[in-house]
Amino acid sequence: QVQLVQSGAEVKKPGASVKVSCRASGFTLTDHFIHWVRQAPGQGLQWMGIINPTGGSTNYAQRLQGRLAMTRDTSTSTVYMELSSLRSEDTAVYYCAFGSGIFRDAFDIWGQGTMVTVSS
């Protein structure tokens, strides 16, 4: 079935970088724009950005520009989210998601989430 499979939990020190993967299963990665959304413990959802797997173009949330990079590897049907200069406020569950219907930002397919903990 159609699903997004994410990499496992990460623990990083402040100032380090983290790279989370999101692999497409049951569908062609280049058919859909992939979004990343994060959720800090006990907090709401925060949209991070979007990548077009076909050409690799990206659009990032203003507050994360300069620290965020999204890439893709079409040979393995995988997109990556890399966040640098990590701080404690980046501790969150990170999700990849996409909309398979008319509204491409109505996310009906979500990855299982990847917990990233930033701690010294």
Added chain:
Amino acid sequence: QSVLTQPPSVSGAPGQRVTISCTGSFSNVGAAYGVHWYQQVPGTAPKLLVYGDNHRPSGVPDRFSASKSGTSASLAITGLQAEDEATYYCQSHDSSLSGSVFGGGTKLTVL
């Protein structure tokens, strides 16, 4: 704070009707972009409940309905059930921010 404003919490008894509001501006909810709603149970990914202002994906009960007027949207849940206890989020696109925005979430408690 979130670009879209939701009440932090609502509650209702089983069988009752509750509504959750989502207030934005002319650059998001008040624009031509659709408003979408999600249900999230702790420890799980959000689930799409409504898309494009008032459309339900297949499998979502018709107890859930949504509407939009001006710069506000709302989600209504009728015939409240214990399994509806969750946090609900609204979402839209924002032209000023050139990206998606979410509400802060509303925790629904079924009394």
